[in-house]
Amino acid sequence: MRLAVVGAGAVGRAVVDLAASYDHEVVAVADSSSAVVAPAGETLDPDTVLRRKADTGAVGDDVPEAALDAEYDVLVEATPTTLDDAEPGYGHAVAALERDRHVVLANKGPVAERYDALRAAEDDSAGRVLFEATVGGAIPAVTTIDDLGPAHVTAVRGVLNGTANFVLTRMAAEGLGYEHVLAEAQDLGVAEADPSFDVEGTDAALKCVILANVLYGGGYTLADAEVEGISGLPGEALSLAAEDGMTVRLVGSVEDGDIRVGPRLVPEHGTLAVSGTRNIVQIETDHAGRLNISGRGAGGPETATAVLADVGRLSRPTGSR
Amino acid sequence: MRLAVVGAGAVGRAVVDLAASYDHEVVAVADSSSAVVAPAGETLDPDTVLRRKADTGAVGDDVPEAALDAEYDVLVEATPTTLDDAEPGYGHAVAALERDRHVVLANKGPVAERYDALRAAEDDSAGRVLFEATVGGAIPAVTTIDDLGPAHVTAVRGVLNGTANFVLTRMAAEGLGYEHVLAEAQDLGVAEADPSFDVEGTDAALKCVILANVLYGGGYTLADAEVEGISGLPGEALSLAAEDGMTVRLVGSVEDGDIRVGPRLVPEHGTLAVSGTRNIVQIETDHAGRLNISGRGAGGPETATAVLADVGRLSRPTGSR
Numbered sequence: 001m002r003l004a005v006v007g008a009g010a011v012g013r014a015v016v017d018l019a020a021s022y023d024h025e026v027v028a029v030a031d032s033s034s035a036v037v038a039p040a041g042e043t044l045d046p047d048t049v050l051r052r053k054a055d056t057g058a059v060g061d062d063v064p065e066a067a068l069d070a071e072y073d074v075l076v077e078a079t080p081t082t083l084d085d086a087e088p089g090y091g092h093a094v095a096a097l098e099r100d101r102h103v104v105l106a107n108k109g110p111v112a113e114r115y116d117a118l119r120a121a122e123d124d125s126a127g128r129v130l131f132e133a134t135v136g137g138a139i140p141a142v143t144t145i146d147d148l149g150p151a152h153v154t155a156v157r158g159v160l161n162g163t164a165n166f167v168l169t170r171m172a173a174e175g176l177g178y179e180h181v182l183a184e185a186q187d188l189g190v191a192e193a194d195p196s197f198d199v200e201g202t203d204a205a206l207k208c209v210i211l212a213n214v215l216y217g218g219g220y221t222l223a224d225a226e227v228e229g230i231s232g233l234p235g236e237a238l239s240l241a242a243e244d245g246m247t248v249r250l251v252g253s254v255e256d257g258d259i260r261v262g263p264r265l266v267p268e269h270g271t272l273a274v275s276g277t278r279n280i281v282q283i284e285t286d287h288a289g290r291l292n293i294s295g296r297g298a299g300g301p302e303t304a305t306a307v308l309a310d311v312g313r314l315s316r317p318t319g320s321r
Numbered sequence: 322m323r324l325a326v327v328g329a330g331a332v333g334r335a336v337v338d339l340a341a342s343y344d345h346e347v348v349a350v351a352d353s354s355s356a357v358v359a360p361a362g363e364t365l366d367p368d369t370v371l372r373r374k375a376d377t378g379a380v381g382d383d384v385p386e387a388a389l390d391a392e393y394d395v396l397v398e399a400t401p402t403t404l405d406d407a408e409p410g411y412g413h414a415v416a417a418l419e420r421d422r423h424v425v426l427a428n429k430g431p432v433a434e435r436y437d438a439l440r441a442a443e444d445d446s447a448g449r450v451l452f453e454a455t456v457g458g459a460i461p462a463v464t465t466i467d468d469l470g471p472a473h474v475t476a477v478r479g480v481l482n483g484t485a486n487f488v489l490t491r492m493a494a495e496g497l498g499y500e501h502v503l504a505e506a507q508d509l510g511v512a513e514a515d516p517s518f519d520v521e522g523t524d525a526a527l528k529c530v531i532l533a534n535v536l537y538g539g540g541y542t543l544a545d546a547e548v549e550g551i552s553g554l555p556g557e558a559l560s561l562a563a564e565d566g567m568t569v570r571l572v573g574s575v576e577d578g579d580i581r582v583g584p585r586l587v588p589e590h591g592t593l594a595v596s597g598t599r600n601i602v603q604i605e606t607d608h609a610g611r612l613n614i615s616g617r618g619a620g621g622p623e624t625a626t627a628v629l630a631d632v633g634r635l636s637r638p639t640g641s642r
Contacts, residue, residue: 014608018608021472021473022470022473137609138606138609138610138612139612140461140465140468140612143464143468144461144465147461147464147630147633147634148626148630149343149629149630149633151342152342152343152626269590271615285459285626287335287339287622287623287625287626288458288459288616288617288620288622288623288626288627289459289616289617289623290616290617291459291460291461291614291615291616292613292614292615292616293612293613293614294592294612294613295609295610295611295612295613296609296610296611299609301608301609302608302609302610304608305469305473305606305608305609306609308470309468309469309470312468312470313468
């Protein structure tokens with residue numbers, strides 16, 4: 001498939017880097033200030049694009065919008081997640097659908113905040129929208145729910161933010177306070193300079209909203225989630241939990257139409273107590289019990305792997321290998 | 322989709338029972354001695370079929386082969402797994418492919434013992450073969466590897482036999498000997514009267530052979546697997562392991578072209594130490610680290626869920642919801 005990659009952060013760059021190893025071609029790349037588009041019938045050399053980005057900060061000389069007009073089969077939308085109107089990601093996705101092209105999202109905004117409108121645009125298009133990369137990085141959560149059939153999934157819960165989980169894991173293991181561990185996480189690059197999106201539960205909540213939209217066929221936005229973060233959690237809470245063989249994780253859940261994210265007591269050696277930056281998704285089914293899927297929940301190549309798995313699904317005929 | 326279900330054991334019966342809840346219809350069912358086929362254009366009433374099977378031991382009055390001639394879209398092959406020529410399952414699958422129908426296997430034989438021949442038959446057919454149910458019950462192992470792209474999976478390992486795992490879990494937890502726990506498992510119906518298929522590692526090895534065929538594009542049969550079971554394992558091995566925070570699991574692995582199954586030391590609270598009859602599959606990838614997927618590895622409704630997920634994949638157009 002010919003890919004146009006919009007967004008040249010860690011995920012977009014990894015998609016450009018890895019596409020050829022999945023037998024796909026990159027014909028356009030855009031970042032926030034520029035774009036590079038291959039001449040008609042040709043493809044871009046990934047190394048050249050990535051080197052230029054590294055050297056100059058811009059992928060090319062065109063205006064960013066030029067990538068949207070390129071001759072691609074799949075638009076990979078990997079600009080940063082934004083809330084409310086989810087722009088510019090939402091507009092990029094709709095522009096592709098209006099041209100009857102497929103869209104693969106790494107950006108959570110369009111499927112968390114404007115799911116119903118996006119699906120309506122998809123219904124009018126020959127293109128499809130896939131978004132496995134938006135929940136749990138490399139973990140195939142959305143696909144597994146789709147394959148089981150949303151009607152057969154009774155609940156989904158999980159640990160969906162690696163930064164918050166890293167902080168909780170370190171607090172429990174070292175008996176350190178929240179502020180201390182957060183500073184350490186920032187030094188290591190695990191937490192952003194402004195960590196609120198992660199530690200206040202917003203990121204995990206967006207992922208749960210996306211799962212709710214998949215489970216219930218739409219209707220949810222971030223405003224529907226009940227969210228509590230971990231920034232107020234005292235170190236003593238973790239010590240007390242440990243005395244009973246428990247620990248604390250930032251758990252998100254979607255069940256009976258409700259979306260909740262907050263710190264929860266979980267067994268120290270239990271399935272939900274993934275450590276460090278790992279994520280886990282638990283899927284409860286009506287006839288097959290509980291499935292647990294854990295893996296790396298973030299990172300450029302990890303998330304790009306999910307993006308390229310979606311591209312693969314779009315490129316294969318029904319039921320083929 | 323219209324299903325013909327061949328094999329009326331726990332899995333076949335559960336497919337008949339659950340098909341309607343996945344919006345599929347059953348048009349034919351066969352067991353080892355009989356079949357029932359719906360009149361042209363009609364479908365079978367699942368409850369009637371299942372009641373007759375329970376009451377009389379036979380699903381119908383026709384000869385079993387009649388189900389193969391029915392007007393179905395997908396043949397669900399759920400007869401018992403057989404080795405070597407994998408008959409009659411292999412012949413059933415090929416008969417369906419020759420009629421350009423899809424095949425969904427719950428029977429491990431055809432994809433473990435005659436994978437290459439089955440794929441050749443598929444290449445000549447408009448029908449496709451899917452077999453998620455053959456590995457790890459409800460766990461989406463085959464699909465996840467397919468979606469990641471076999472070329473991007475560097476190794477797969479897992480605990481793939483619930484009976485052996487139940488025995489090892491009980492031996493470790495209660496300090497009991499193998500013979501004692503095995504008798505208990507037989508009383509509970511977790512182990513067969515002849516448990517050798519499970520405890521000698523054959524069943525786990527077949528699943529690893531299937532995964533090897535998916536990973537490497539065929540070429541493997543059971544004869545290629547190096548297999549050691551748990552029947553010779555002394556209780557002391559588990560006690561000694563526990564002193565170091567370890568336990569023993571029957572682990573199967575596919576890596577660098579080699580298939581191995583045998584008892585292995587694993588951390589007591591580690592990911593591979595699933596308890597009871599649960600299964601786990603670990604998928605190592607080139608760019609996304611390790612994925613762990615655990616769940617119920619056997620059981621009628623659990624395996625039927627995987628069968629019906631395959632049917633769903635066959636019924637959806639590319640990339641659609």
